[in-house]
Amino acid sequence: MANKxxxxxxxxxxxxxxxxxxxxxxxxxxxxxxxxxxxxxxxVMGISLVAFSVITALIIAxxxxxxxxxxxxxxxxxxxxxxxxxxxxMLLFVVFIAFTAFDYITR
Amino acid sequence: xxxxVLANSGHNRDDEASKFGMWLFLFTELLLFGxxxxxxxxxxxxxxxxxxxxxxxxxxxxxxxxxxxxxxxSLTVALSITAIQxxxxxxxxxxxTATILFALTFLVIKYFEWSAKFEHGLxxxxxxxxxxxxxxxxxxxxxxxxxxxxxxxxxxxxxLLGYIMWDIKKKEVxxxxxxxxxxxxxYWHLVDIIWIFLFPLFYLIH
Numbered sequence: 550m551a552n553k554x555x556x557x558x559x560x561x562x563x564x565x566x567x568x569x570x571x572x573x574x575x576x577x578x579x580x581x582x583x584x585x586x587x588x589x590x591x592x593v594m595g596i597s598l599v600a601f602s603v604i605t606a607l608i609i610a611x612x613x614x615x616x617x618x619x620x621x622x623x624x625x626x627x628x629x630x631x632x633x634x635x636x637x638x639m640l641l642f643v644v645f646i647a648f649t650a651f652d653y654i655t656r
Numbered sequence: 657x658x659x660x661v662l663a664n665s666g667h668n669r670d671d672e673a674s675k676f677g678m679w680l681f682l683f684t685e686l687l688l689f690g691x692x693x694x695x696x697x698x699x700x701x702x703x704x705x706x707x708x709x710x711x712x713x714x715x716x717x718x719x720x721x722x723x724x725x726x727x728x729x730s731l732t733v734a735l736s737i738t739a740i741q742x743x744x745x746x747x748x749x750x751x752x753t754a755t756i757l758f759a760l761t762f763l764v765i766k767y768f769e770w771s772a773k774f775e776h777g778l779x780x781x782x783x784x785x786x787x788x789x790x791x792x793x794x795x796x797x798x799x800x801x802x803x804x805x806x807x808x809x810x811x812x813x814x815x816l817l818g819y820i821m822w823d824i825k826k827k828e829v830x831x832x833x834x835x836x837x838x839x840x841x842x843y844w845h846l847v848d849i850i851w852i853f854l855f856p857l858f859y860l861i862h
Binding site: 568569570571574575577578581582585588589592593603606607609610613614617618620621622623627628630631634635638641642645646649650653 | 672675676679680683686687690691693694697698701702716720723724727728730731733734735738739741742838841842845848849852853855856857860861862
C-alpha cells in the first residue's frame with residue numbers, strides 16, 4: 550500500500566519514535582537537582598523576603614515542571630495538539646484561581 | 657472468500673492515540689489537584705501568618721530528600737523507555753525496578769514524617785490539632801489531604817509499573833510495542849510534577 554500522504558499517520562504504518570539519548574536524560578536530571586537545591590536555599594536563606602521567596606519558589610517549580618513535561622514526558626516531540634491542550638488546561642486553572650481571588654480580594 | 661482479508665487486519669494499533677488518551681486523563685488529574693491548590697492559595701492568602709507558623713512543623717530535610725528521590729525515579733523511568741526503544745529489554749526491566757524501589761523509599765520517608773506528626777497529635781481530630789487556631793487546622797488538614805492523595809498516586813503508579821514489568825516478561829510489551837510503558841511513565845512523571853509543587857508550597861514557606 551503506497552502511502553501518498555506522508556504527513557498523515559495511518560493505522561498499520563510503522564510507528565515513528567524520537568529516541569532521547571541516555572546522557573541527555575541524565576543532563577536534564579542534573580538540571581532538575583540544581584533547581585531543587587536553588588529553591589531550598591532561597592527559602593532557608595531569604596527569611597526576610599517572604600513574598601519574594603513565594604514567587605521565586607513558584608517560578609522555579611514551574612520551570613521544573615516544564616522541563617519534566619518537555620523532556621521526560623517527551624511533550625516536545627509529540628503532536629503539538631497535546632501541547633495546545635496542556636495550555637488550555639493551564640488556562641482553565643488560571644481562570645479558577647483568578648476569579649476566586651477577585652471574589653475574595655474585593656469583599 | 658477464503659482469501660478475503662481486511663486491510664490492516666492485525667495491525668490496528670495507534671500509539672499516538674494511546675498516548676493522547678493518557679494525556680487527556682492526566683489533564684483531569686491536574687485539575688483534581690488544581691482544585692486543592694486553589695483552596696490552598698485562598699486560605700494562605702487569608703491566613704499567611706498562621707500558614708507560616710504551621711509550616712515550621714514540617715521537616716525541610718525529609719521533604720528535600722523525597723524531592724530528590726522522586727526526581728531520580730522520574731529519570732530512571734525515562735531511561736527505561738530509552739532502553740526499550742534501543743532494544744535493551746534487560747536494562748529497561750532493571751530501570752523500572754529502580755523506579756519502584758525509589759517509589760517505596762518515598763513512601764517509607766513519608767511514613768516516618770506522618771508518624772512524627774501523629775506523635776505530636778497533629779492529625780485532624782487529635783488533641784494538639786483540636787487546640788490549634790482554625791487557620792493552622794486548615795494548613796494541617798490540607799497537608800494531610802494533599803500529601804495523602806499524592807501518596808495514593810505513588811502507590812498506584814508503583815503498582816502500574818510493576819504490572820508493566822509483568823507484561824514485558826510475558827512479551828506483551830516489547831521493543832516494537834512499548835506504548836504501555838510510555839503511558840505508565842507519563843503517569844509516573846505526573847506524580848513527580850505534583851510533588852514539585854507540593855514541596856515548596858508546604859515545606860518552604862519560611
